[in-house]
Amino acid sequence: MLSVMAATLNYIDEQVKGGLILPYFEDIDAEQWQEKIKVLDIYITDEVEGRELNLEARQKDYATNILSYPSDLPAAIIGLMPTLPLGELIICHAVMIREAAEQNKEAVQHISxxxxxxxxxxxxxxHELGQAEQDEMERFEIEILAGLNIPNPYN
Structure with a gap:
């Protein structure tokens, strides 16, 4: 999975070099983004806890495949840190495996x-903000996955 994370961050680095503004990191200049090592936590959970977390975070009473908890540190604090914390991802393993089977995908492709x-x-x-945001996010996902030789998940 490290290759997936590296491919994602390398892709985003290139987009930032091209002028992309990262919504949650718009106060951090491109040079600082490029220089800092990015860190994030990944937690794998079961359906019971996944459901509880989804209910708490999104008011949805079911276990979802992945939850994202972005870092909310101010740019001034991040500037003092040796790394750039992105946040936390929580993956519900059972949901991810079930979805992969239902969608006739290899589990490694789906988790990627x-x-x-x-x-x-x-x-x-x-992607929930509107069609333009959904299209942009899906384009990024498809391009990153293609770089990993993983087919378009939306086909």
Whole structure:
């Protein structure tokens, strides 16, 4: 999974070099983004805890595949830190495995997609804001997955 995370962050680095503004990190300049080592926590849970967390975070009473908890540190604090904390991802293993089977996907392909999706949420991208945001996020996901030789998950 490290290769998925590296591919995602490398892709985003290139986009930032090209002028992309990261919604949750817009106060951090591109140079600081490029220089700092990015860190995030990944937690794997079961359906019981996944349901509780989804209910608490999103008021949805079911276990979801992945939850993203972005870092909310101010840019001034991040500037003092040796790393750039992105936040936390919580993956519900049982949901992820079930979805992969239902969608006739290999589990590794599905988890790769979910990790990319989750990291994009940590950066402030949100497909639920509107069609343009959804299209942008899906384009990023498809391009990152293609770089990993993983097919488009939306086909």
């Amino acid at each position: 997609h979910l990790l990319i999706h989750g990291v994009l949420h940590l950066l402030g991208f949100d």
